[in-house]
Amino acid sequence: MSPKQHRGEVTVEQLLDAALRVYGESGEQGLTVSAVTAASGVSPGSLYHHFGSMDGLLTALLMRWLERLLDRMVTALEHSDSARDGVRALVEAYLAFIRDHRAAGLLLHSSRADELGMREARRIRDAQEARLSPLSAWVSGHVESGEVARLPVALLESLVLGPVIGVSRRWLTLGDVDLDAAAAVLPDRIWRSIAADPR
Template identity: 65%
Template sequence: MSRKQQRGEATVETLLDAALRVYAEAGDQGLTVGAVTKASGVSLGSLYHHFGSIDGLMNALVMRWLERLLGELVKALENTRTAHTGIRALVRAYLDFAQEHRDAALLLHSSHADRQGMADGRRLRDAQEARLSPLAQWAERYVDAGELAPLPAPLLEALILGPVIGVARRWLSGVDDVDLDQAAVLLPERIWRAVKADSP
């Protein structure tokens, strides 16, 4: 990699890091070109060169953290031996990610990320296919083994991750009636009842 490419990559990282800080402090409305360039020390021209617009920067930021979250979920499955323990690991990994990377989790559960997902869901899914494939393969393996209900992959994904996402959103919103450690214990058993192969 040339020095110019290294500088370009460093600039991209600086802008993404600054954008997350600004988002965490000021939300959607405060995430402006001026705020990001001020927080990063990077010129306006560089921001436009690398991302095209503030929306391009935001989309790249969402993709960056979505990839990290999916990576954590895949890693969590690596040492599991059953569908049941896999679900427990997925729930724990998702909730741990929300706690450890609160600012990024706020972004991933934001209205901006929702709009991006609705407007460009197929492209986002295609872009994350390498990360999503191990999750889909994990589910398919346990459907084939008779441990998970023979449901279409999107339905299994929704039944497994939907409740976890809902709890994470509630916690991230500042509602103080959610204990993520308690949720990490209780949710996997409820989810397991919904997706195990002998469910009615």
């Protein structure tokens, strides 16, 4: 890698890190060119050069943290022996990630993230294919083994992640949910909704 490429990568990291700090402190309304450049020490010209716009920066930030969350989820599943253990590991990993990265959690569960997901769903899925494939393969494998109910993968994803996302949003916005209690209760409840034999 040339020195110029290295400087470019360092600048991108500085901007993304600063943007998340600003977002965590001030929300989306505080995420302005001047706030991000002040927090990062990077010029506005560099921001536009690397991201094209604030929207481009925000999209890159969302994609960065989505990748990290998906990586955490895949790792959790890889260390699970059964489908039921996998559900527990997935719930625990997701909730721990949100607790550990509150600002990123706010961003990932924001209306902007929802809007981007609706508008760019196919492109996001294509960009995250390497991370989503192991999740889909895990689900399909357990459907074929007879552990998980024979339902469409999209429906199974919703049954597993819907409650976890709901609890995460509530913790992030209202703070009236105990994540440890949720991590103890949700896996068995979710398992009953997807198990082929829900005993």
